[in-house]
Amino acid sequence: MTEQATQALVGAAQTARLAPSVHNTQPWRWVVRGDRLELHAVPARQLQEQDPSGRLMLVSCGAALHHALVGLAAEGWTAEVERPAGEPLAVVRAVAHEPADPHAMQRLQLLQVRHTDRRVVSPEPVPPGVRQALVDAARQAGARLHVLRRDEVLQLAVMVEHADEAHRRDERMRAETASWVGGDRPEGSGVPAAVLPAELPLTTVAERDFGVTGTLAAGEGHDTAASYAVLYGDADEPDHWLRAGEALGEVWLCATGHGTTVLPLSSPVELDFTRQALRRMLSDTGYPYLVLRLGVADPDHAGPPHTPRLPAEQIIEVVE
Numbered sequence: 676m677t678e679q680a681t682q683a684l685v686g687a688a689q690t691a692r693l694a695p696s697v698h699n700t701q702p703w704r705w706v707v708r709g710d711r712l713e714l715h716a717v718p719a720r721q722l723q724e725q726d727p728s729g730r731l732m733l734v735s736c737g738a739a740l741h742h743a744l745v746g747l748a749a750e751g752w753t754a755e756v757e758r759p760a761g762e763p764l765a766v767v768r769a770v771a772h773e774p775a776d777p778h779a780m781q782r783l784q785l786l787q788v789r790h791t792d793r794r795v796v797s798p799e800p801v802p803p804g805v806r807q808a809l810v811d812a813a814r815q816a817g818a819r820l821h822v823l824r825r826d827e828v829l830q831l832a833v834m835v836e837h838a839d840e841a842h843r844r845d846e847r848m849r850a851e852t853a854s855w856v857g858g859d860r861p862e863g864s865g866v867p868a869a870v871l872p873a874e875l876p877l878t879t880v881a882e883r884d885f886g887v888t889g890t891l892a893a894g895e896g897h898d899t900a901a902s903y904a905v906l907y908g909d910a911d912e913p914d915h916w917l918r919a920g921e922a923l924g925e926v927w928l929c930a931t932g933h934g935t936t937v938l939p940l941s942s943p944v945e946l947d948f949t950r951q952a953l954r955r956m957l958s959d960t961g962y963p964y965l966v967l968r969l970g971v972a973d974p975d976h977a978g979p980p981h982t983p984r985l986p987a988e989q990i991i992e993v994v995e
């Protein structure tokens with residue numbers, strides 16, 4: 676049983692490589708010890724300028740944990756998870772095995788096609804039923820999602836403008852972004868030019884200007900039909916950031932299943948000033964972790980290519 680569990684945990688860590696992460700930093704490492712899989716953060720891959728507290732690093736690690744659990748379930752494993760609020764961030768045990776059910780396998784397939792979509796959204800709005808499904812998905816996964824009203828979207832647009840301007844003015848932030856974003860990215864991490872718009876689309880809330888030109892045909896039109904949402908929760912602490920990442924994974928999986936595209940916007944949570952403004956927009960009912968743009972996917976188009984990933988040997992260690 677242990678040998679079988681070990682194999683399943685290695686497979687789960689492989690699945691977790693597909694998870695989204697800020698600037699595709701993939702700031703995680705997995706250690707497999709028998710029937711136990713440990714998730715560790717890798718501070719060397721943390722964005723020191725844009726994410727000094729590690730909030731976005733742990734949100735990314737939470738998304739990886741979510742993906743690992745979906746991978747295990749798709750193989751028919753029941754998992755037990757501990758989140759010790761420190762290092763390791765999480766310990767997963769594969770405790771029982773039975774034939775996988777088709778729903779669990781479909782969930783894994785959704786993660787395999789999920790991606791960040793920076794193209795213009797279609798003119799159709801995200802249906803209210805789908806928006807509600809995403810709110811429910813976030814709550815079930817231990818965080819909350821607030822879909823912004825029109826007046827709040829306009830406030831968000833101003834916050835994003837402030838945040839992006841502050842980034843542009845800061846030489847160290849610009850250098851950090853340049854070290855992760857643009858070009859071909861042969862080393863398996865970072866955001867390649869192929870997924871960045873050749874020209875920034877017309878939007879109410881600006882897409883992040885990474886300061887490099889991409890090659891993605893982002894489409895024409897204006898994103899007036901986009902919805903914007905804030906992923907938030909009860910405390911601004913590392914264990915909540917990890918949970919928020921798990922919720923991000925679940926919301927994104929649900930969105931993919933409903934043909935809804937997701938684009939995270941993290942610049943307004945990176946700066947204290949705009950993060951506080953976002954918090955006030957939530958009427959002080961919680962702490963914001965990430966902003967998401969949601970749109971209806973273009974059914975005639977496969978979407979941008981997948982971003983690269985680090986080789987498994989670099990992030991998965993099997994301890995005999």
Ligand SMILES: Cc1cc2nc3c(=O)[nH]c(=O)nc-3n(C[C@H](O)[C@H](O)[C@H](O)COP(=O)(O)O)c2cc1C
Nearest residue numbers: 695696697698699734790791883939940941942982
């Ligand atoms: C916490 C977090 C913050 C992110 N912030 C941004 C952002 O501000 N702008 C952006 O274009 N993409 C953002 N992304 C998307 C990542 O760049 C993307 O997940 C990564 O490049 C991997 O690509 P994929 O999602 O297509 O697999 C963010 C992702 C995460 C998980």
